[in-house]
Amino acid sequence: MAFDLVQYFSEQIKLQKPQLFSQYSPKEKQFYIHEVNVLTLGQLISIWRQDPKKLYHEIKAADPLYIQEIARHLTTCKHNKSALSPAELEPSISEVLSLQFTELNQLNQTGNFGQTGLTELLLGQIEHLSGQAEDWVWSTNQLTELKGSKPVEQQDISLETTMQEFNQMVHQAQPSIHHAEEIEVEQADVPAWSYLLSPIIALVILLFMYYSYSQLLAH
Numbered sequence: 001m002a003f004d005l006v007q008y009f010s011e012q013i014k015l016q017k018p019q020l021f022s023q024y025s026p027k028e029k030q031f032y033i034h035e036v037n038v039l040t041l042g043q044l045i046s047i048w049r050q051d052p053k054k055l056y057h058e059i060k061a062a063d064p065l066y067i068q069e070i071a072r073h074l075t076t077c078k079h080n081k082s083a084l085s086p087a088e089l090e091p092s093i094s095e096v097l098s099l100q101f102t103e104l105n106q107l108n109q110t111g112n113f114g115q116t117g118l119t120e121l122l123l124g125q126i127e128h129l130s131g132q133a134e135d136w137v138w139s140t141n142q143l144t145e146l147k148g149s150k151p152v153e154q155q156d157i158s159l160e161t162t163m164q165e166f167n168q169m170v171h172q173a174q175p176s177i178h179h180a181e182e183i184e185v186e187q188a189d190v191p192a193w194s195y196l197l198s199p200i201i202a203l204v205i206l207l208f209m210y211y212s213y214s215q216l217l218a219h
Helices: 005-016 026-050 052-061 064-076 086-111 114-123 125-129 135-140 159-188 193-218
Strands: none
Touching: 005 026, 005 086, 005 125, 026 052, 026 064, 026 086, 026 114, 026 125, 026 135, 052 086, 052 114, 064 086, 086 114, 114 125
8 A cells, every 4th residue: 555645644744844824723724734735645546547647756856836836727727626616726726736836856765666656655645645635626626537436424423312211211212111011900909709700790790681582582
């Protein structure tokens, strides 16, 4: 598995560019850093696929105009659905791209990767990018094979919620239990001798009905 540039770049952005998205809450700042990071890294992978030799040269040169061109393309792309305004997004992309170019160049020099080594490193990031963003990001940076890779978020069920539901279920079941107990108690109060007399009473009733029926036929 290739070295994880997604996480590495994210940490470097926080360290080297603390002012980026500083106007937002910590949670929002983290979200936008991640969004721009995966958006730009994915774009570099797409460009590398098309012309690795040119991008390898641009990474070493770090031309601001070339970086600005990529930033403008991503910002104005019809698939872009970022909540950031274009005035915020474009310069943010430029800053992140500049950092990524610098870090890639340093990794290239330190590891003596060359174009072949950077090819393996960049293309190996697809695995790390999978599931990291919404589909519009992959449509924008042309990594369309990653569309649908983000897992569907499921609502976490806390232990407290589970216990509340359990207690409610038990509470709803209690009236039925009490009712059954009351019936059993009432049945237990019936005298035992009544069960002995029941057949005799039934026989007397049958004899009376038979006698009445016989009298009716006699008339």
